[in-house]
Amino acid sequence: MPAPKKSREDVVELIGDVFRRHGYDGSSLAMISEATGLGRASLYHYFPEGKEQMGREVFAWIATHVQRDLLDPLIGDGAPADRLQAWTQGIHRFYEGGSKNCLLGAMVLSGGGDRYGQEIAGTLRELIRALIRVLRDAGVPATQARRRAGSAVVVVQGALVTARGLDDKKIFRQALEDLPDLLLRPTG
Amino acid sequence: MPAPKKSREDVVELIGDVFRRHGYDGSSLAMISEATGLGRASLYHYFPEGKEQMGREVFAWIATHVQRDLLDPLIGDGAPADRLQAWTQGIHRFYEGGSKNCLLGAMVLSGGGDRYGQEIAGTLRELIRALIRVLRDAGVPATQARRRAGSAVVVVQGALVTARGLDDKKIFRQALEDLPDLLLRPTG
DNA sequence: GTCTATAATAGGATAGAC
DNA sequence: GTCTATCCTATTATAGAC
Numbered sequence: 001m002p003a004p005k006k007s008r009e010d011v012v013e014l015i016g017d018v019f020r021r022h023g024y025d026g027s028s029l030a031m032i033s034e035a036t037g038l039g040r041a042s043l044y045h046y047f048p049e050g051k052e053q054m055g056r057e058v059f060a061w062i063a064t065h066v067q068r069d070l071l072d073p074l075i076g077d078g079a080p081a082d083r084l085q086a087w088t089q090g091i092h093r094f095y096e097g098g099s100k101n102c103l104l105g106a107m108v109l110s111g112g113g114d115r116y117g118q119e120i121a122g123t124l125r126e127l128i129r130a131l132i133r134v135l136r137d138a139g140v141p142a143t144q145a146r147r148r149a150g151s152a153v154v155v156v157q158g159a160l161v162t163a164r165g166l167d168d169k170k171i172f173r174q175a176l177e178d179l180p181d182l183l184l185r186p187t188g
Numbered sequence: 189m190p191a192p193k194k195s196r197e198d199v200v201e202l203i204g205d206v207f208r209r210h211g212y213d214g215s216s217l218a219m220i221s222e223a224t225g226l227g228r229a230s231l232y233h234y235f236p237e238g239k240e241q242m243g244r245e246v247f248a249w250i251a252t253h254v255q256r257d258l259l260d261p262l263i264g265d266g267a268p269a270d271r272l273q274a275w276t277q278g279i280h281r282f283y284e285g286g287s288k289n290c291l292l293g294a295m296v297l298s299g300g301g302d303r304y305g306q307e308i309a310g311t312l313r314e315l316i317r318a319l320i321r322v323l324r325d326a327g328v329p330a331t332q333a334r335r336r337a338g339s340a341v342v343v344v345q346g347a348l349v350t351a352r353g354l355d356d357k358k359i360f361r362q363a364l365e366d367l368p369d370l371l372l373r374p375t376g
Numbered sequence: 377g378t379c380t381a382t383a384a385t386a387g388g389a390t391a392g393a394c
Numbered sequence: 395g396t397c398t399a400t401c402c403t404a405t406t407a408t409a410g411a412c
Contacts, residue, residue: 026213026299028405040407042378050407101297108353109289110298111214120353150350150359151343151366157353158346162338165296165308165345171338178339182370216387228389230396238389 011036016058020101023110024055055112059119062103066123069094074130080138084180091156091176098163098172105157128153138184148183155179199224204246208289211298212243247307250291254311257282262318268326272368279344279364286351286360293345316341326372336371343367
């Protein structure tokens with residue numbers, strides 16, 4: 001096996017997986033070293049500013065992938081219901097059916113919130129804005145659209161935490177399944 | 189000021205607040221010492237087994253308070269809608285309108301999950317069971333009741349994480365407000 | 377770019393005086 | 395029950411050889 005030769009992006013993704021599982025404070029360089037297959041020295045070669053730089057790059061990675069897998073499908077010009085469907089499918093893939101934690105959520109609750117609060121809030125807000133647009137396109141009144149867009153993000157976050165807390169992915173699948181109907185239900 | 193004399197329960201609650209904010213791994217004895225006003229030595233006097241014992245007692249504290257503030261209102265014998273209302277109000281108080289994190293959620297994502305996974309899952313499951321009963325009492329069919337009870341917990345968890353991620357408590361209040369109608373909506 | 381060694385620090389935990 | 399001092403370990407981070 002001729003050393004699979006990981007790209008920098010591969011490494012960043014692997015580091016992100018460690019942060020997801022153990023939070024920021026809970027992730028030691030030893031774990032990161034093992035997960036990436038890189039020795040400590042190599043890690044500092046790639047990331048001279050250490051753990052904090054790793055965190056920054058992981059967030060950059062997340063931002064581009066949220067854009068591609070979650071935001072782009074929402075912003076397309078198909079029917080609103082189809083776009084929402086594409087979005088929930090994107091989420092399903094993104095979090096591997098609930099087995100992967102949300103990095104943003106993990107960071108918020110584990111020491112990353114103080115350090116990366118701006119990035120976290122920014123990504124969440126972008127997502128909410130895209131959802132508002134979809135709901136508006138579907139004819140949902142502005143106030144309701146804002147409210148429901150917020151609760152969509154709430155459900156995704158909650159489903160990931162709860163699935164992990166209960167060690168049961170079904171709850172994640174179901175919450176996701178119910179989401180489009182919930183968002184597009186007639187206003188009353 | 190004659191040293192307000194904290195009871196053991198007060199101390200445990202204060203420690204819980206530290207865990208909430210910083211997660212398990214993120215909470216150092218220095219933080220705990222400052223939050224409680226007790227020196228390291230005193231902490232070990234009260235908790236000879238150290239941080240892990242603190243974690244255990246915090247979970248015990250949570251269990252009794254979840255019981256009193258969240259489960260008891262749900263289990264009463266009033267109308268289902270009233271019981272749900274009492275529950276959401278309990279949650280609102282419990283988390284101080286979204287400014288306090290969920291300890292279970294924080295633990296899941298910050299090193300506590302490995303140590304206290306059983307306690308976390310147990311508390312969540314109790315809550316879901318109580319919710320199922322309420323929904324059944326309201327005439328919701330069993331399958332739907334299970335599903336919705338799960339999603340109620342999902343919403344609460346998600347609202348707390350998201351409120352913190354966005355640093356915006358409004359999203360928590362709204363999610364909570366919408367919850368009873370969502371749970372009791374006609375099955376379709 | 378990776379290895380070995382090592383510094384420097386923080387964190388958890390203990391001992392003994394009072 | 396609290397204080398001071400201390401130990402041990404893990405962790406972050408750096409230096410220098412190859």
